[in-house]
Amino acid sequence: xxxxxxxxxxxxxxxxxxxxxxxxxxxxxxxxxxxxxxxxxxxxxxxxxxxxxxxxxxxxxxxxxxxxxxxxxxxxxxxxxxxxxxxxxxxxxxxxxxxxxxxxxxxxxxxxxxxxxxxxxxxxxxxxxxxxxxxxxxxxxxxxxxxxxxxxxxxxxxxxxxxxxxxxxxxxxxxxxxxxxxxxxxxxxxxxxxxxxxxxxxxxxxxxxxxxxxxxxxxxxxxxxxxxxxxxxxxxxxxxxxxxxxxxxxxxxxxxxxxxxxxxxxxxxxxxxxxxxxxxxxxxxxxxxxxxxxxxxxxxxxxxxxxxxxxxxxxxxxxxxxxxxxxxxxxxxxxxxxxxxxxxxxxxxxxxxxxxxxxxxxxxxxxxxxxxxxxxxxxxxxxxxxxxxxxxxxxxxxxxxxxxxxxxxxxxxxxxxxxxxxxxxxxxxxxxxxxxxxxxxxxxxxxxxxxxxxxxxxxxxxxxxxxxxxxxxxxxxxxxxxxxxxxxxxxxxxxxxxxxxxxxxxxxxxxxxxxxxxxxxxxxxxxxxxxxxxxxxxxxxxxxxx
Amino acid sequence: xxxxxxxxxxxxxxxxxxxxxxxxxxxxxxxxxxxxxxxxxxxxxxxxxxxxxxxxxxxxxxxxxxxxxxxxxxxxxxxxxxxxxxxxxxxxxxxxxxxxxxxxxxxxxxxxxxxxxxxxxxxxxxxxxxxxxxxxxxxxxxxxxxxxxxxxxxxxxxxxxxxxxxxxxxxxxxxxxxxxxxxxxxxxxxxxxxxxxxxxxxxxxxxxxxxxxxxxxxxxxxxxxxxxxxxxxxxxxxxxxxxxxxxxxxxxxxxxxxxxxxxxxxxxxxxxxxxx
Numbered sequence: 001x002x003x004x005x006x007x008x009x010x011x012x013x014x015x016x017x018x019x020x021x022x023x024x025x026x027x028x029x030x031x032x033x034x035x036x037x038x039x040x041x042x043x044x045x046x047x048x049x050x051x052x053x054x055x056x057x058x059x060x061x062x063x064x065x066x067x068x069x070x071x072x073x074x075x076x077x078x079x080x081x082x083x084x085x086x087x088x089x090x091x092x093x094x095x096x097x098x099x100x101x102x103x104x105x106x107x108x109x110x111x112x113x114x115x116x117x118x119x120x121x122x123x124x125x126x127x128x129x130x131x132x133x134x135x136x137x138x139x140x141x142x143x144x145x146x147x148x149x150x151x152x153x154x155x156x157x158x159x160x161x162x163x164x165x166x167x168x169x170x171x172x173x174x175x176x177x178x179x180x181x182x183x184x185x186x187x188x189x190x191x192x193x194x195x196x197x198x199x200x201x202x203x204x205x206x207x208x209x210x211x212x213x214x215x216x217x218x219x220x221x222x223x224x225x226x227x228x229x230x231x232x233x234x235x236x237x238x239x240x241x242x243x244x245x246x247x248x249x250x251x252x253x254x255x256x257x258x259x260x261x262x263x264x265x266x267x268x269x270x271x272x273x274x275x276x277x278x279x280x281x282x283x284x285x286x287x288x289x290x291x292x293x294x295x296x297x298x299x300x301x302x303x304x305x306x307x308x309x310x311x312x313x314x315x316x317x318x319x320x321x322x323x324x325x326x327x328x329x330x331x332x333x334x335x336x337x338x339x340x341x342x343x344x345x346x347x348x349x350x351x352x353x354x355x356x357x358x359x360x361x362x363x364x365x366x367x368x369x370x371x372x373x374x375x376x377x378x379x380x381x382x383x384x385x386x387x388x389x390x391x392x393x394x395x396x397x398x399x400x401x402x403x404x405x406x407x408x409x410x411x412x413x414x415x416x417x418x419x420x421x422x423x424x425x426x427x428x429x430x431x432x433x434x435x436x437x438x439x440x441x442x443x444x445x446x447x448x449x450x451x452x453x454x455x456x457x458x459x460x461x462x463x464x465x466x467x468x469x470x471x472x473x474x475x476x477x478x479x480x481x482x483x484x485x486x487x488x489x490x491x492x493x494x495x496x497x498x499x500x501x502x503x504x505x506x507x508x509x510x511x512x513x514x515x516x517x518x519x520x521x522x523x524x525x526x527x528x529x530x531x532x533x534x535x536x537x538x539x540x541x542x543x544x545x546x
Numbered sequence: 547x548x549x550x551x552x553x554x555x556x557x558x559x560x561x562x563x564x565x566x567x568x569x570x571x572x573x574x575x576x577x578x579x580x581x582x583x584x585x586x587x588x589x590x591x592x593x594x595x596x597x598x599x600x601x602x603x604x605x606x607x608x609x610x611x612x613x614x615x616x617x618x619x620x621x622x623x624x625x626x627x628x629x630x631x632x633x634x635x636x637x638x639x640x641x642x643x644x645x646x647x648x649x650x651x652x653x654x655x656x657x658x659x660x661x662x663x664x665x666x667x668x669x670x671x672x673x674x675x676x677x678x679x680x681x682x683x684x685x686x687x688x689x690x691x692x693x694x695x696x697x698x699x700x701x702x703x704x705x706x707x708x709x710x711x712x713x714x715x716x717x718x719x720x721x722x723x724x725x726x727x728x729x730x731x732x733x734x735x736x737x738x739x740x741x742x743x744x745x746x747x748x749x750x751x752x753x754x755x756x757x758x759x760x761x762x763x764x765x766x767x768x769x770x771x772x773x774x775x776x777x778x779x780x781x782x783x784x785x786x787x788x789x790x791x792x793x794x795x796x797x798x799x800x801x802x803x804x805x806x807x808x809x810x811x812x813x814x815x816x817x818x819x820x821x822x
Contacts, residue, residue, distance in 0.1 A: 264788050319592030385765055388784055395770045399590050412765050
């Protein structure tokens with residue numbers, strides 16, 4: 001789950017490192033200026049975070065607060081561009097040979113660390129060794145463990161060899177590259193760089209007031225050109241209601257809104273409309289109801305199909321999400337090439353659901369609850385506390401499934417208890433949860449049968465040998481057009497089997513202060529070109545002298 | 547004779563009357579909830595979410611389009627039910643232990659009262675939260691736990707009363723006649739110590755209702771779809787900026803009910819206090 005989170009964060013934030021140089025990536029020149037017409041430097045961008053960062057080395061932290069900050073400070077070898085193509089970041093270009101087993105990265109020669117030292121292949125080698133060191137407290141080592149050998153060919157060329165072709169390999173090198181000259185031979189977990197990071201990215205670290213704020217300042221020597229905004233400030237505000245009030249006061253520049261805030265509390269509020277623009281795009285995630293397939297009750301796919309037919313997805317989207325979501329049919333994001341729109345859809349149909357239950361051998365009992373061999377179709381639907389949308393979904397499902405004679409008891413649990421005591425120990429019947437969607441379509445972690453149970457991500461324990469084969473084959477294919485075939489087929493299998501009832505893909509609801517120019521949502525989200533954002537002199541709010 | 551004196555005193559007590567009216571009102575509401583409610587309290591209607599109060603929905607509708615008035619009416623059932631049962635449990639335990647401690651005395655008294663002291667050491671709300679975390683939250687668990695953590699005051703009260711009553715001549719007389727200890731406790735002592743217990747019980751119901759609401763507010767009390775004032779309030783909290791009716795009406799209901807029981811308790815105390 002953490003890896004999923006990381007990949008998702010990479011998607012949402014790494015793009016801050018500007019992307020207009022994709023055409024120039026072959027040239028050796030270092031340009032300090034960006035080429036936005038009329039843009040001027042100055043001002044600051046203020047973002048809020050619910051929690052304080054735990055440390056500023058992304059490779060060994062897993063909280064989203066830390067990742068938002070570090071994504072501005074470090075670069076990986078590659079990144080996604082605004083259309084989710086993989087493009088070079090610290091790597092100028094790369095060659096994939098031997099059927100995908102070997103990647104040779106050609107690194108940029110114009111990159112300097114924030115302390116002025118040059119970036120070289122040594123840093124990449126150090127980062128790789130650091131990631132696979134068993135002593136390194138990281139959750140993101142799995143991709144790097146598949147590397148068979150790592151060779152430094154010269155100061156600006158590295159060669160990575162895999163045991164067998166591994167399609168997600170390339171994007172795994174979007175991991176932050178760490179400065180070897182500062183960390184070599186050090187205990188990184190205790191390094192001062194955790195509090196005062198040194199990276200290659202668009203912003204340099206300035207100060208960290210624990211529990212209050214983290215401030216970064218523009219890197220004049222950034223190899224893709226200095227960002228226009230002087231400073232990037234993270235304010236720690238531990239409560240969403242307070243965050244929203246701060247937003248109305250103009251004290252922060254961006255916030256992710258809830259569907260409720262979006263529809264009911266913004267357009268009618270002049271304090272909001274005068275200061276902010278709203279942006280909406282389909283987010284990288286989906287919500288679902290997962291069934292514990294180890295329970296005999298859910299073993300029959302007709303039961304799961306019946307439950308899906310009796311799920312009013314459209315009503316949930318209309319009523320709870322205020323229409324700000326798309327129906328989900330599988331684990332991929334609609335609109336991407338991996339998404340297969342032609343799978344079995346479960347449009348709300350109570351009669352069909354009832355028929356399926358009867359076909360599976362269930363008959364209504366005296367109390368109206370469906371039963372088979374004396375066993376009632378009654379189970380617990382769990383979710384985590386603090387997410388009112390999920391709790392509302394539980395209540396809707398309770399009421400909807402009642403109509404087909406299924407009795408549901410709702411249980412809402414505190415997050416850590418929910419995950420550690422119930423999900424990881426497989427002590428649940430059904431859950432309302434969500435996954436992030438990664439750009440790479442690899443489904444191994446969540447759907448491969450080898451990841452069933454015991455703290456793994458296939459916690460519903462879905463096992464399908466046909467799907468397993470598709471997942472393994474899909475990992476070996478590099479050409480997206482050929483690769484998508486595996487995942488389109490996989491979605492058909494999932495749609496037929498319904499190990500989850502896929503609910504919806506929510507809209508990301510972002511608000512950003514009107515003073516910033518160049519803001520435009522793209523498939524990659526909204527912050528991919530943040531280094532290009534700029535503010536007119538007369539609109540600038542904050543002053544800073546470097 | 548004594549009865550008519552009490553009645554006379556009661557006549558002048560506005561506290562007692564206002565409390566009584568409120569309490570009776572909410573009991574009637576709870577008993578006749580299906581007749582009074584205008585809608586099914588759990589019926590979801592996505593066409594009518596967040597409607598403000600109107601002649602159709604007296605208290606407006608919530609985030610799932612359910613009628614808040616009907617939910618509040620049904621919520622009164624839970625509140626009263628929890629209140630009475632929880633206090634019943636603590637009375638049963640409290641009275642029993644109090645009688646034993648006061649009448650037998652000696653080592654029994656010592657042990658019981660130390661248990662009371664120990665139980666009083668725990669901040670009761672956190673004790674309840676901890677226990678609920680182990681058991682699953684449900685109406686029955688909530689009632690049982692509130693009852694099981696609320697008997698200490700009753701025990702102390704009963705014990706003190708028993709200590710003063712047991713030295714009276716009629717008890718000595720009963721004992722000399724060879725009446726068994728159990729009979730003396732139940733027949734001769736208990737009726738004479740119950741007066742203060744009524745007052746405590748009434749105030750206890752107010753406390754239990756408040757505790758249940760707090761637990762439900764935190765999501766650890768009554769679980770959906772059963773409406774309770776506490777869990778209606780939870781939904782209200784998130785939407786308070788634009789849907790005030792969601793927090794206001796269940797809040798008022800809790801406030802008025804708790805005040806009713808407190809007034810009734812205070813009134814009873816005034817009336818029953820021989821010094822007045």
